[in-house]
Amino acid sequence: MSPPRVVIVGAGLAGYHAASALSRRMRGRAEVVLVNPTGFTLYLPLLLDVAAGKLDPSRVTVPLARALPDVRVVLGTVDRIDTGSRRVHYVDADQAAGLLAYDRLIVTVGGVTKVRPVSAVSAHSFGFHDIAEALHLRDHIERQLYLAATSDNPTERAARRTFVVLGAGHTGTELAAAGQLMSREIARGHPWLREQPIRWILAEPAERLLPDMHPRLSETATRVLRRRGVDVRTRTSVGQVTSGGLRLSDGEFVPTRTIVWSFGVRPDPLINGLRLAVEQGRIRVDEYLSVPGHPEIYVCGDAAAVPDLTRPGKITPMSGRHAVRQGRLAGRNVAASLGSGRREPYRHGNRGATVDLGGWQAAADPLGIPFSGIAAKAATRACRLFTVPANRMAIVNDWLADALLPGRRTPRHRAPVSMTPLNLTQEKR
Numbered sequence: 001m002s003p004p005r006v007v008i009v010g011a012g013l014a015g016y017h018a019a020s021a022l023s024r025r026m027r028g029r030a031e032v033v034l035v036n037p038t039g040f041t042l043y044l045p046l047l048l049d050v051a052a053g054k055l056d057p058s059r060v061t062v063p064l065a066r067a068l069p070d071v072r073v074v075l076g077t078v079d080r081i082d083t084g085s086r087r088v089h090y091v092d093a094d095q096a097a098g099l100l101a102y103d104r105l106i107v108t109v110g111g112v113t114k115v116r117p118v119s120a121v122s123a124h125s126f127g128f129h130d131i132a133e134a135l136h137l138r139d140h141i142e143r144q145l146y147l148a149a150t151s152d153n154p155t156e157r158a159a160r161r162t163f164v165v166l167g168a169g170h171t172g173t174e175l176a177a178a179g180q181l182m183s184r185e186i187a188r189g190h191p192w193l194r195e196q197p198i199r200w201i202l203a204e205p206a207e208r209l210l211p212d213m214h215p216r217l218s219e220t221a222t223r224v225l226r227r228r229g230v231d232v233r234t235r236t237s238v239g240q241v242t243s244g245g246l247r248l249s250d251g252e253f254v255p256t257r258t259i260v261w262s263f264g265v266r267p268d269p270l271i272n273g274l275r276l277a278v279e280q281g282r283i284r285v286d287e288y289l290s291v292p293g294h295p296e297i298y299v300c301g302d303a304a305a306v307p308d309l310t311r312p313g314k315i316t317p318m319s320g321r322h323a324v325r326q327g328r329l330a331g332r333n334v335a336a337s338l339g340s341g342r343r344e345p346y347r348h349g350n351r352g353a354t355v356d357l358g359g360w361q362a363a364a365d366p367l368g369i370p371f372s373g374i375a376a377k378a379a380t381r382a383c384r385l386f387t388v389p390a391n392r393m394a395i396v397n398d399w400l401a402d403a404l405l406p407g408r409r410t411p412r413h414r415a416p417v418s419m420t421p422l423n424l425t426q427e428k429r
């Protein structure tokens with residue numbers, strides 16, 4: 001008799017750790033199949049370091065076949081799951097259709113960048129969810145500054161030197177902080193740009209930056225960013241967007257060629273087609289991460305609405321830490337359902353958060369104690385090193401090189417401006 005087959009859809013943080021935990025526990029007593037559009041897992045929390053040229057892109061990718069030798073990796077995008085006949089339909093890297101029957105299924109498809117479907121927006125707006133988007137954003141910033149330097153039209157010059165980040169959650173705040181430093185560094189190396197002001201606006205509809213985090217972290221981030229010259233606007237959302245810029249809800253029209261959308265992420269489109277109960281767009285699961293009424297299906301990470309046992313009535317937020325821990329637990333609980341070990345509920349100690357504010361600045365509250373500056377920066381980097389699945393030494397090497405030789409760029413970033421193809425789609429994984 002052939003061993004039971006477990007299909008895992010998505011190899012982000014949750015999927016990678018689910019596959020790793022499951023294959024270790026089952027030791028060949030189950031066939032573990034991992035379906036993902038790429039042959040690597042991408043560590044999103046360090047993507048900004050890639051955009052900033054501090055890390056080589058290879059540092060944030062982990063080749064699946066090498067890291068998970070006991071797992072069968074299928075290069076494909078799942079487009080339909082038939083929960084009745086227990087089959088996963090996918091399209092492989094050559095656009096050929098494929099089919100996988102499963103005994104257990106783990107769905108870990110994460111989320112996609114929320115980009116408003118307004119045609120005028122698409123021309124100048126960006127998401128930030130993969131290496132291509134990260135490198136594209138950096139190239140775009142560099143290109144805008146170079147074009148501003150040579151334009152004779154003052155209105156165009158101002159628009160090209162203005163960058164708007166919409167949404168000051170974790171990613172938006174880090175992005176504005178890193179982006180502003182990045183643009184300053186580019187301008188320093190260009191004689192015609194040194195005297196020209198560069199404007200960064202960070203707009204957030206809520207009352208404060210980082211609305212989901214401790215108020216002390218919000219205060220630190222606001223203080224650091226304002227001191228550096230970032231125009232931080234709270235209680236501000238976006239109104240009309242045109243090809244020339246955008247109108248903010250406070251009435252000001254901002255001429256710009258760059259709008260970065262960071263209003264969180266929304267769950268992957270695959271989830272809507274599953275006909276399973278959802279909460280806030282995420283698939284509802286019980287505390288064991290399995291779908292009520294479907295004990296053979298587990299969901300975790302950003303795609304899952306997992307009950308937060310530390311905050312009754314709430315679900316766990318979309319975050320890397322939850323994704324890693326839920327992925328491991330899903331792997332162990334699936335193994336338990338196949339007779340290896342005992343299943344457990346998802347519990348977590350609230351270990352606080354870290355926010356990288358670029359340079360030597362960060363805000364952190366591990367164990368509930370808020371602090372900032374170099375100590376927070378060290379804590380931020382330590383947390384990321386702890387959760388990145390591989391490449392730790394190489395990452396430390398890149399960081400050290402960046403600290404000792406500031407302004408140096410990783411090999412990818414030595415290419416001259418405008419070398420990156422621009423025909424990237426808005427909503428990619």
Ligand SMILES: Cc1cc2nc3c(=O)[nH]c(=O)nc-3n(C[C@H](O)[C@H](O)[C@H](O)COP(=O)(O)OP(=O)(O)OC[C@H]3O[C@@H](n4cnc5c(N)ncnc54)[C@H](O)[C@@H]3O)c2cc1C
Pocket residue numbers: 009010011012013014015035036037038041042044045046047048076077078079108109110111128129170171268270300301302303318319320321322323354429
């Ligand atoms: C720029 C950025 C910075 C961040 N920084 C932090 C941070 O500092 N700290 C923190 O805690 N969190 C951070 N986060 C959030 C964190 O990265 C996510 O919460 C976490 O990655 C979610 O893990 P996941 O496995 O659920 O989804 P993901 O990591 O998004 O992985 C989903 C995987 O599923 C694949 N997939 C999607 N659809 C399909 C399909 N149809 N078929 C097959 N495969 C599919 C995708 O290609 C991907 O590999 C950050 C996020 C971003 C975007």
